[in-house]
Amino acid sequence: MELVQGTLDVLVLKALQWGPCHGYAVSRWIKATTRDVLSVEEGALYPALHRLQRKGLVESEWGVSENNRRAKFYQLTPRGRRALEAEAATWSEYARAVEQVLGATGPEGR
Amino acid sequence: MELPRGFRRAVPPGLGRYGDGVDDEIRFHIESRAAELVAEGMSEEDARLRAQAEFGDRERAARAVRRESKRGGGAMAVVRWMTEGGRDAALAVRQLRRNPGFALAALATLALGIGGTTAVFSVVDGVLIRPLPYPDESRVARIWPVAAGAEGGRRAWSVPDLEDWRARSRSLSALGIYTTSLGGLVVPGGGVPEEVPTAYVTAGFFEALGTPAALGRTLPPEAEEADPRVVVLSHGYWTRRFGSDEAVVGRALDTEDGAYVIAGVMPPGFAFPEEETELWTFLSNVAQESVPWRLRQVRVFDGVGRIRPDTDPATAVVELTGVARALATDLPDTNAGITSVELRPIREALVGDVRLPLLLIAGAVGLTLLIACVNVANLLLARGTARGREFALRAALGAGRGRMARQLLAESLLLGVVGGGLGIVLGTAMVHTLVRVAGDLLPRTSAVAIDGRVLAFAVLLSLFTGLLFGLLPASHLTRTGAPGPASGARDAAAGSESGRLRDALVFAEITLAVVLLVGGGLLMRSFAQLRSVDPGFDTEGLLVAEMIVSDARHESGEDYLSFRDRLLEALEALPGVTAASTAKEFPTRGMGEVWTWAVPGDPPALPGEERRAHALHVHRDFFRVMGIPLVRGVPPGDAPERSLVVNERLARDAFGSAEAAVGSTLDVGGAAGVPIRAVVGDVRHADPASPAPPMIYVDDRVNTRRVFAFVVRTSGDPLTLVAPFRQALVGLDPLQPVRSIYTARSAYADAVAQPRFFALLMTLFATGSAVLAALGIYGVIAYSVRRRTREIGVRIALGADAGQVRRMVVAAALRPVVPGVLLGLAGAGALSSLLSSLLFEVRRLDPLTYAAVAMVVMAVAALASWAPAREATRVDPQVALRAE
Numbered sequence: 001m002e003l004v005q006g007t008l009d010v011l012v013l014k015a016l017q018w019g020p021c022h023g024y025a026v027s028r029w030i031k032a033t034t035r036d037v038l039s040v041e042e043g044a045l046y047p048a049l050h051r052l053q054r055k056g057l058v059e060s061e062w063g064v065s066e067n068n069r070r071a072k073f074y075q076l077t078p079r080g081r082r083a084l085e086a087e088a089a090t091w092s093e094y095a096r097a098v099e100q101v102l103g104a105t106g107p108e109g110r
Numbered sequence: 111m112e113l114p115r116g117f118r119r120a121v122p123p124g125l126g127r128y129g130d131g132v133d134d135e136i137r138f139h140i141e142s143r144a145a146e147l148v149a150e151g152m153s154e155e156d157a158r159l160r161a162q163a164e165f166g167d168r169e170r171a172a173r174a175v176r177r178e179s180k181r182g183g184g185a186m187a188v189v190r191w192m193t194e195g196g197r198d199a200a201l202a203v204r205q206l207r208r209n210p211g212f213a214l215a216a217l218a219t220l221a222l223g224i225g226g227t228t229a230v231f232s233v234v235d236g237v238l239i240r241p242l243p244y245p246d247e248s249r250v251a252r253i254w255p256v257a258a259g260a261e262g263g264r265r266a267w268s269v270p271d272l273e274d275w276r277a278r279s280r281s282l283s284a285l286g287i288y289t290t291s292l293g294g295l296v297v298p299g300g301g302v303p304e305e306v307p308t309a310y311v312t313a314g315f316f317e318a319l320g321t322p323a324a325l326g327r328t329l330p331p332e333a334e335e336a337d338p339r340v341v342v343l344s345h346g347y348w349t350r351r352f353g354s355d356e357a358v359v360g361r362a363l364d365t366e367d368g369a370y371v372i373a374g375v376m377p378p379g380f381a382f383p384e385e386e387t388e389l390w391t392f393l394s395n396v397a398q399e400s401v402p403w404r405l406r407q408v409r410v411f412d413g414v415g416r417i418r419p420d421t422d423p424a425t426a427v428v429e430l431t432g433v434a435r436a437l438a439t440d441l442p443d444t445n446a447g448i449t450s451v452e453l454r455p456i457r458e459a460l461v462g463d464v465r466l467p468l469l470l471i472a473g474a475v476g477l478t479l480l481i482a483c484v485n486v487a488n489l490l491l492a493r494g495t496a497r498g499r500e501f502a503l504r505a506a507l508g509a510g511r512g513r514m515a516r517q518l519l520a521e522s523l524l525l526g527v528v529g530g531g532l533g534i535v536l537g538t539a540m541v542h543t544l545v546r547v548a549g550d551l552l553p554r555t556s557a558v559a560i561d562g563r564v565l566a567f568a569v570l571l572s573l574f575t576g577l578l579f580g581l582l583p584a585s586h587l588t589r590t591g592a593p594g595p596a597s598g599a600r601d602a603a604a605g606s607e608s609g610r611l612r613d614a615l616v617f618a619e620i621t622l623a624v625v626l627l628v629g630g631g632l633l634m635r636s637f638a639q640l641r642s643v644d645p646g647f648d649t650e651g652l653l654v655a656e657m658i659v660s661d662a663r664h665e666s667g668e669d670y671l672s673f674r675d676r677l678l679e680a681l682e683a684l685p686g687v688t689a690a691s692t693a694k695e696f697p698t699r700g701m702g703e704v705w706t707w708a709v710p711g712d713p714p715a716l717p718g719e720e721r722r723a724h725a726l727h728v729h730r731d732f733f734r735v736m737g738i739p740l741v742r743g744v745p746p747g748d749a750p751e752r753s754l755v756v757n758e759r760l761a762r763d764a765f766g767s768a769e770a771a772v773g774s775t776l777d778v779g780g781a782a783g784v785p786i787r788a789v790v791g792d793v794r795h796a797d798p799a800s801p802a803p804p805m806i807y808v809d810d811r812v813n814t815r816r817v818f819a820f821v822v823r824t825s826g827d828p829l830t831l832v833a834p835f836r837q838a839l840v841g842l843d844p845l846q847p848v849r850s851i852y853t854a855r856s857a858y859a860d861a862v863a864q865p866r867f868f869a870l871l872m873t874l875f876a877t878g879s880a881v882l883a884a885l886g887i888y889g890v891i892a893y894s895v896r897r898r899t900r901e902i903g904v905r906i907a908l909g910a911d912a913g914q915v916r917r918m919v920v921a922a923a924l925r926p927v928v929p930g931v932l933l934g935l936a937g938a939g940a941l942s943s944l945l946s947s948l949l950f951e952v953r954r955l956d957p958l959t960y961a962a963v964a965m966v967v968m969a970v971a972a973l974a975s976w977a978p979a980r981e982a983t984r985v986d987p988q989v990a991l992r993a994e
Contacts, residue, residue, distance in 0.1 A: 047174040
């Protein structure tokens with residue numbers, strides 16, 4: 001499935017919750033966790049990462065990957081953690097509200 | 111430049127470098143995916159292709175990341191801007207060092223242009239713009255009573271008139287009169303006594319100007335009542351004579367007339383009425399026997415006043431006119447006819463005459479700077495086109511157009527700043543030279559200096575110039591830098607567009623140069639006309655020495671004459687001297703006294719409308735020594751003559767011709783029926799552009815003054831007579847000072863010095879810009895010949911001869927020149943109306959000047975293209991065809 005606009009950022013933040021990752025790892029994790037339902041358009045991933053960095057929600061550092069190659073690692077900043085919590089809460093509310101609407105059985109309350 | 115770890119922790123997130131290495135990131139991503147696919151069993155080749163396909167458009171992703179990193183504001187942008195700016199600057203410096211010839215040419219051009227502009231700005235600032243040292247200067251004005259009628263015009267002041275005006279006027283808070291023509295205080299100076307330029311002033315003078323003293327006080331009215339024998343020093347005199355001693359107030363200044371108490375010292379920059387004035391003292395110190403200034407008719411003073419704060423100048427003029435009229439009615443014998451007033455704000459009075467020429471010079475130097483900019487822009491374009499490949503490559507690697515343009519601009523800004531620095535040094539030297547040369551010609555040169563204002567101007571000018579000549583090449587070159595291999599054909603195509611641009615710049619240069627050359631040419635012709643005016647006497651081999659015979663040791667008119675005669679005898683005995691004589695003043699420096707005259711029997715003129723002439727007291731040999739021709743009548747004899755000599759102008763005005771004048775009589779200076787003995791040729795006075803004024807020459811044995819200008823005719827160089835003259839004088843009276851001593855030639859040259867100065871300056875800039883334009887043409891043509899080497903080689907191989915090739919090159923060179931010349935001539939014609947008030951006997955559309963300029967410019971352009979044209983014919987076709 002294509003990502004709804006704006007969800008990429010919160011997914012990336014979540015992907016980084018447990019520690020620094022490089023960009024490829026983030027994309028793999030999202031695919032794995034959603035059991036391939038959501039696919040990240042790779043071309044949008046890196047702009048998103050840099051955007052989050054500009055906003056001060058993540059910071060980056062060059063490091064060495066598991067197979068000894070140079071890669072850029074991203075990790076959450078304290079601000080990023082707070083933003084992730086807020087975003088996650090908002091999403092849950094949003095999802096609940098949409099579910100309620102879609103689960104309605106009759107036209108009452110119109 | 112990787113920011114250190116600690117720095118990154120300290121700095122808020124979001125700051126710091128990113129956007130770099132995105133290519134590495136993407137590569138790592140794709141390789142990781144490929145590795146995964148290989149682990150699942152795919153071949154390396156297939157895995158790589160698949161991973162790339164999955165990723166999608168790398169370029170777009172990379173660009174998106176870069177766009178992201180460009181957004182963002184505040185401190186982050188500044189850091190990025192600084193690091194990139196630093197890199198641009200370093201790159202620019204490297205580029206310039208790799209092309210020293212180009213850098214040198216550009217820097218030299220810029221240094222001259224910016225230096226000249228800075229120097230002229232400094233002069234214009236000091237003379238025209240800087241505030242005068244008088245508080246609230248718009249209220250200070252020179253004031254003249256004005257007489258109506260045919261011989262009307264400004265009149266001078268007298269002390270009784272001053273007192274009446276002061277009492278009656280309501281719009282002036284202060285009014286004072288002054289003079290500098292009474293001879294200065296004579297200060298014994300350990301050896302030779304020195305006559306110090308002194309201004310004699312009345313109360314009200316310093317109040318009108320308003321400048322407070324730097325030390326002590328000025329000359330307020332109370333001081334005059336207490337004890338008028340006080341003196342105020344100029345700042346320069348205080349520095350020179352008293353070594354800036356702060357305890358000078360209250361000390362005595364010894365003069366020939368006795369001791370004066372020093373009341374105060376004026377601040378630097380205060381120079382009224384003249385730059386040379388070094389002492390101010392009360393007029394009441396001048397004895398009545400010397401100058402009967404208590405008489406109302408002794409009108410020899412100038413006036414300055416201050417308008418009340420609550421009045422505006424127009425109202426003041428109206429009110430003062432009323433005062434004049436009232437006085438004319440109340441005092442018909444002395445003031446009739448003086449019925450109005452002229453008020454000229456002090457700034458206008460001081461600098462009004464030089465404003466136009468100075469502004470024209472400023473315009474000229476601005477145009478020269480423009481030409482310099484055009485030259486450098488052309489240089490940059492030429493070099494930039496050679497770097498076409500470099501730009502194409504960088505564009506292919508993803509450099510944005512703005513980025514490349516910014517780097518080019520960095521180069522031109524660097525050129526501008528370094529050129530500007532050199533220009534400031536050059537400009538400082540130019541200013542010093544200008545002030546030394548033009549010190550007497552321009553008012554307020556003491557205010558001209560290279561200071562903070564001028565430096566700030568120079569810096570801004572350098573930056574602006576850098577932007578100006580850099581913008582065009584930067585925008586043009588980066589536009590044509592498209593990705594792809596640079597081919598010779600593409601280069602040629604880009605070259606022709608660059609070529610048109612270069613042609614346009616040459617066209618602009620030529621136009622500006624022609625305008626300047628026409629201006630310079632007109633002024634030079636005008637100056638030449640001025641110089642060719644016959645002064646009316648022989649200026650060669652004549653020494654002039656002015657002195658006021660001290661009345662300390664001589665008492666009567668006979669004493670003065672006997673002193674004069676003894677000195678003349680001593681002078682004529684000097685080797686090399688052919689003759690010597692005296693007059694009260696020397697014609698180009700002084701006008702003599704102003705007397706009224708009338709033809710006996712004519713109806714009496716209305717008061718205030720009497721006819722006026724200049725009266726000069728002369729020794730009997732004066733005309734002979736000066737070389738003033740005797741037109742009619744008899745030369746003076748040995749006995750004192752009561753009769754008059756007049757000049758041709760007066761003879762014509764009074765009697766219609768010289769013949770009619772001789773033997774007739776004039777009522778003059780209070781005496782009736784004085785016979786006219788002879789008529790002599792006209793002599794020009796201070797301004798050769800004005801016609802000779804009417805003159806009456808009086809035998810000084812009959813009417814004696816103690817002011818003498820000795821004129822000494824020599825067969826050799828008059829300057830060699832200076833020391834012998836002084837010696838002869840010392841032999842007669844060691845305490846007699848000489849006011850000034852100079853050659854007649856330099857005095858007459860001084861009269862035309864101002865027009866000469868401006869004409870020379872204008873011509874200097876015009877020539878400079880012509881040279882620049884010629885260099886520009888040469889550079890452009892040489893460059894385009896080199897680029898067309900292949901084409902020329904082909905032509906020669908196909909049978910074209912040297913002459914054809916040369917003609918082709920020269921024709922290409924002249925293509926922008928001819929329209930440039932035409933437009934320049936038209937522009938010069940349009941602008942020449944600005945010049946017309948400065949031209950003497952030269953039409954502003956003088957065909958000779960315009961034609962000469964056109965021919966000179968065309969010739970120079972042809973010459974500048976000749977060398978490259980000759981080069982072109984030497985092209986070896988084989989080499990050319992192989993060349994790229």
